[in-house]
Amino acid sequence: xxxxxxxxxxxxxxxxxxxxxxxxxxxxxxxxxxxxxxxxxxxxxxxxxxxxxxxxxxxxxxxxxxxxxxxxxxxxxxxxxxxxxxxxxxxxxxxxxxxxxxxxxxxxxxxxxxxxxxxxxxxxxxxxxxxxxxxxxxxxxxxxxxxxxxxxxxxxxxxxxxxxxxxxxxxxxxxxxxxxxxxxxxxxxxxxxxxxxxxxxxxxxxxxxxxxxxxxxxxxxxxxxxxxxxxxxxxxxxxxxxxxxxxxxxxxxxxxxxxxxxxxxxxxxxxxxxxxxxxxxxxxxxxxxxxxxxxxxxxxxxxxxxxxxxxxxxxxxxxxxxxxxxxxxx
Amino acid sequence: xxxxxxxxxxxxxxxxxxxxxxxxxxxxxxxxxxxxxxxxxxxxxxxxxxxxxxxxxxxxxxxxxxxxxxxxxxxxxxxxxxxxxxxxxxxxxxxxxxxxxxxxxxxxxxxxxxxxxxxxxxxxxxxxxxxxxxxxxxxxxxxxxxxxxxxxxxxxxxxxxxxxxxxxxxxxxxxxxxxxxxxxxxxxxxxxxxxxxxxxxxxxxxxxxxxxxxxxxxxxxxxxxxxxxxxxxxxxxxxxxxxxxxxxxxxxxxxxxxxxxxxxxxxxxxxxxxxxxxxxxxxxxxxxxxxxxxxxxxxxxxxxxxxxxxxxxxxxxxxxxxxxxxxxxx
Numbered sequence: 001x002x003x004x005x006x007x008x009x010x011x012x013x014x015x016x017x018x019x020x021x022x023x024x025x026x027x028x029x030x031x032x033x034x035x036x037x038x039x040x041x042x043x044x045x046x047x048x049x050x051x052x053x054x055x056x057x058x059x060x061x062x063x064x065x066x067x068x069x070x071x072x073x074x075x076x077x078x079x080x081x082x083x084x085x086x087x088x089x090x091x092x093x094x095x096x097x098x099x100x101x102x103x104x105x106x107x108x109x110x111x112x113x114x115x116x117x118x119x120x121x122x123x124x125x126x127x128x129x130x131x132x133x134x135x136x137x138x139x140x141x142x143x144x145x146x147x148x149x150x151x152x153x154x155x156x157x158x159x160x161x162x163x164x165x166x167x168x169x170x171x172x173x174x175x176x177x178x179x180x181x182x183x184x185x186x187x188x189x190x191x192x193x194x195x196x197x198x199x200x201x202x203x204x205x206x207x208x209x210x211x212x213x214x215x216x217x218x219x220x221x222x223x224x225x226x227x228x229x230x231x232x233x234x235x236x237x238x239x240x241x242x243x244x245x246x247x248x249x250x251x252x253x254x255x256x257x258x259x260x261x262x263x264x265x266x267x268x269x270x271x272x273x274x275x276x277x278x279x280x281x282x283x284x285x286x287x288x289x290x291x292x293x294x295x296x297x298x299x300x301x302x303x304x305x306x307x308x309x310x311x312x313x314x315x316x317x318x319x320x321x322x323x324x325x326x327x328x329x330x
Numbered sequence: 331x332x333x334x335x336x337x338x339x340x341x342x343x344x345x346x347x348x349x350x351x352x353x354x355x356x357x358x359x360x361x362x363x364x365x366x367x368x369x370x371x372x373x374x375x376x377x378x379x380x381x382x383x384x385x386x387x388x389x390x391x392x393x394x395x396x397x398x399x400x401x402x403x404x405x406x407x408x409x410x411x412x413x414x415x416x417x418x419x420x421x422x423x424x425x426x427x428x429x430x431x432x433x434x435x436x437x438x439x440x441x442x443x444x445x446x447x448x449x450x451x452x453x454x455x456x457x458x459x460x461x462x463x464x465x466x467x468x469x470x471x472x473x474x475x476x477x478x479x480x481x482x483x484x485x486x487x488x489x490x491x492x493x494x495x496x497x498x499x500x501x502x503x504x505x506x507x508x509x510x511x512x513x514x515x516x517x518x519x520x521x522x523x524x525x526x527x528x529x530x531x532x533x534x535x536x537x538x539x540x541x542x543x544x545x546x547x548x549x550x551x552x553x554x555x556x557x558x559x560x561x562x563x564x565x566x567x568x569x570x571x572x573x574x575x576x577x578x579x580x581x582x583x584x585x586x587x588x589x590x591x592x593x594x595x596x597x598x599x600x601x602x603x604x605x606x607x608x609x610x611x612x613x614x615x616x617x618x619x620x621x622x623x624x625x626x627x628x629x630x631x632x633x634x635x636x637x638x639x640x641x642x643x644x645x646x647x648x649x650x651x652x653x654x655x656x657x658x659x660x
Contacts, residue, residue, distance in 0.1 A: 021593050025472045046593050101656055122660055129466065131660045132644055133603075136459065138659065139620040139647035140613075142355045186606075261616055263351050263376050267608035273463075274604075276516075278597035283470075286591055290469040310645040310655050314462055317469035325640050326431055329468065330452055330461045 005296050006032035006064060007289070008089070010055060010081065011071035012043050014249070015094065018285025019069050020046055026289060028319045032065055062088045067292040069093075071285075083107040086306075087115035090295040092288050094124040101127070101308075109306035118299040120307045123291045124284040125275060126150070130255045132309050133273040137257035141269060144259025147185045149177035149198060153251025153280060161226045162203055165219050167211030170239065172246040174202045177254065185256050188268045201232045204246050206239045251280035290317040335626050336362035336394065337619070338419070340385060340411065341401035342373050344579070345424065348615025349399050350376055356619060358649045362395055392418045397622040399423075401615075413437040416636075417445035420625040422618050424454040431457070431638075439636035448629040450637045453621045454614040455605060456480070460585045462639050463603040467587035471599060474589025477515045479507035479528060483581025483610060491556045492533055495549050497541030500569065502576040504532045507584065515586050518598045531562040534576050536569050581610035620647040 007023060009016045012034050023031045024047075031050050036043045040052040053061070058068065068089040070081050078095045085091050086108050095104050101122055112119040122128065126148070134146055155175050162171035181198050184191045191197075203220055207213055217234045221227055237245075252275040261267050277283045291309070294316035298307065315322055320329075337353060339346045342364050353361045354377070361380050366373045370382040383391070388398065398419040400411050408425045415421050416438050425434050431452055442449040452458065456478070464476055485505050492501035511528050514521045521527075533550055537543055547564045551557055567575075582605040591597050607613045621639070624646035628637065645652055650659075 018591070021591060024593070025591070098660070101660055102653070105656055127660045129470070129601075132466070134659045135644050135648060135655060136462070139623075139644075140459070140616050142649075261348070261351060261355070261609060261612040263354070267612050269608060269613055270604075270606040271459075272602075272604045272606075274600075274602045276600040276602075278599060279591060282591040282597050283599055286470050293469075308656060308660055310652065310660065311643050313641050313643050314465050314469075315640040318465060319472075322640065323432070325465060326435055326638060329464045330428070330431055330457045330638055330640065 004028055004030040005293060006030055006066045007292055008033045008035060008058065008061070008065040008068040009071055010035045010058065010068055010085070011077065012036050012038075012045065012052075013071060014281035015285055015288075016069075016071035017046070018279070018282040019071060019288055021282060022286040022289040023047075025286075026293070026319065029289065029293060033061060058085065059088055065089055066296045067092060069288050069292055071288075079104060079107070082119060082121060083111040086111040086117055086119035088117070089115075090117045090292075090299050091119045092123050092291045092295055093119075093121050094128075094284055094288060095122045096124060096127055098127065105306050105308070113305045116304050118295045118303055118305065118307060120291050120295050120309075120312065122308055123288050125277075125287065126253065128284075128287055128309055129275070130253065130273070133255040133271075134257070135310055137255070137259075137271040141257055141259025141261070141271065143261070143265065144257050144269075145190050147193070147256040147258070148253065149182060149256075150253040151175040151177050151199065151251065153253070153277070154249050158201065158203075158226055161223060162205060162220055165216055165223075167208050167216050168205055169208050170206040170242055172204045172242060174204075176200045176202055182254060182256075185258060186270055186272065188258050188270060190258055195229045196231060199230060201227055201230045203232065203234045204237050204242060205234055206242050207236055248278065249280045250278055251283075252276045293317060293319065334358055334360040335623060336360055336396045337622055338363050338365060338388065338391070338395040338398040339401055340365045340388065340398055340415070341407065342366050342368075342375065342382075343401060344611035345615055345618075346399075346401035347376070348609070348612040349401060349618055351612060352616040352619040353377075355616075356623070356649065359619065359623060363391060388415065389418055395419055396626045397422060399618050399622055401618075409434060409437070412449060412451060413441040416441040416447055416449035418447070420447045420622075420629050421449045422453050422621045422625055423449075423451050424458075424614055424618060425452045426454060426457055428457065435636050435638070443635045446634050448625045448633055448635065448637060450621050450625050450639075450642065452638055453618050455607075455617060456583065458614075458617055458639055459605070460583065460603070463585040463601075464587070465640055467585070467589075467601040471587055471589025471591070471601065473591070473595065474587050474599075475520050477523075477586040477588070478583065479512060479586075480583040481505040481507050481529065481581070483583070483607070484579050488531065488533075488556055491553060492535060492550055495546055495553075497538050497546050498535055499538050500536040500572055502534045502572060504534075506530045506532055512584060512586075515588060516600055516602065518588050518600060520588055525559045526561060529560060531557055531560045533562065533564045534567050534572060535564055536572050537566055578608065579610045580608055581613075582606045623647060623649065
């Protein structure tokens with residue numbers, strides 16, 4: 001049997017734990033070590049007999065790890081960590097601050113080239129699988145329009161924004177695509193949609209005892225950037241209800257391209273990709289793991305530098321050989 | 331401005347005409363010549379000032395064409411043509427006989443390597459875009475089940491089979507996915523579906539005057555392989571009605587993967603890709619054109635041999651640079 005590809009996880013939150021779970025579904029990969037910035041003694045992982053090390057020990061274990069999956073956040077962790085570790089490891093991250101991808105790419109590219117490694121950035125579902133679908137659909141239907149809808153799903157950022165309102169103890173916010181807008185796009189109407197016409201926002205809020213609910217609702221609904229441009233619904237519920245009915249982290253969404261072909265644009269086509277996910281972080285982790293396999297393969301084939309999902313041949317994501325893939329999936 | 335990539339078309343039927351239309355939507359590509367096995371004088375193409383040559387002249391024009399798109403049929407044309415032309419040209423074909431893909435791959439691979447060219451085979455939507463979606467979804471959710479549904483759309487093979495029934499003047503057959511089966515898959519039920527449970531077949535038949543319609547209907551519904559395993563509906567209509575309401579070649583379908591993640595498989599996920607196409611051949615042609623761009627790029631980058639959609643990095647399909655793609659589509 002071939003040697004298994006040795007994976008390291010840096011950062012053991014929802015995403016890191018998701019990577020650990022996903023590795024168990026991929027027998028050609030194995031979890032070699034978890035690195036944490038917390039006290040390693042305090043971190044209990046699920047896999048037996050796998051060591052947990054302090055993050056600053058990672059560099060000493062460079063020859064024991066084929067790919068390091070970086071499971072930190074995009075705001076402050078990854079802009080530093082990905083270039084830092086790409087000098088020593090093949091790395092994969094889920095950097096998702098769209099506007100800052102070009103500079104992150106450049107930093108990771110320089111580091112990975114210097115180290116002779118491959119760094120695949122912005123891996124997940126958006127950016128990631130959604131981006132791939134936008135690219136394929138644009139290449140196939142150059143004369144057309146793109147639509148991306150998110151949800152129904154929990155937005156962590158919006159939930160956090162609600163929690164910062166005075167008198168709010170806890171909250172969960174769902175982003176919901178507007179069904180009639182989706183239908184218009186699917187019909188090929190090519191509508192021009194405002195922010196308000198694409199998504200609604202539904203908030204479940206646990207208020208502090210005696211808090212002014214009318215004020216809380218008003219402050220949420222008028223909050224700039226987060227809620228003011230949307231039709232927002234606010235429900236006040238109990239803490240038990242929140243725990244019982246809103247503890248999951250579901251998400252999903254739709255990427256649709258509507259385009260035309262024919263000498264006189266006489267034929268219409270709709271390409272639609274959609275996700276319905278019980279667990280946003282576990283799904284993202286599963287994608288990270290597939291791209292970790294690709295990072296190792298591409299580096300073994302002599303490639304170096306920063307890559308995105310756009311640069312990775314699909315076959316490199318699979319444990320199966322080219323021959324098996326052609327026989328069973330083509 | 332960069333030199334445009336020069337495309338040749340071999341075979342000017344529905345697919346070849348679709349390639350011609352698609353090229354007009356891609357300003358970095360140009361139609362350089364059409365090759366036909368018919369008398370070139372009898373073939374009127376849409377693009378002004380582009381020559382139509384006899385097929386056997388193609389070899390003499392090898393240095394005028396960057397990629398030759400082969401628009402023949404899978405039954406008898408492509409098994410011969412693709413290896414033949416892959417010695418002299420980068421080629422793309424839409425070979426769609428699933429069971430024979432491995433041998434076709436080997437033949438094209440040997441020829442393309444000998445000629446130092448790239449040949450991309452089995453390009454279209456199934457095989458093609460559907461295959462890609464099966465591969466991505468399998469790589470991301472290894473613990474899951476695949477479902478492919480086709481339609482609503484015209485099956486040329488089934489329409490032809492009906493036309494061979496005695497007393498039938500003309501016919502059009504639609505393959506229709508069973509909505510309740512689709513819904514069960516989308517719910518994550520992971521149903522085991524028989525042929526009959528996945529698709530129904532609807533036939534529009536123009537009978538010869540005085541023909542025995544009851545016998546025609548019976549012969550259609552009991553026809554082995556084509557109809558016997560399906561719930562089939564037969565409608566007798568007039569020739570005008572067929573021309574008026576059934577002259578298009580729409581198609582489409584769904585690729586769905588239903589999978590689970592989590593340490594105890596506690597979370598379910600659905601990945602769905604679907605197409606709704608007014609013109610099956612024009613959509614296939616549009617895909618062929620995007621892969622022609624990739625064939626040229628991969629060959630210029632030093633690659634040779636046979637490839638499938640699994641081997642082509644997505645970025646190679648786009649006219650945009652890596653930087654533009656990261657900035658606008660990632």
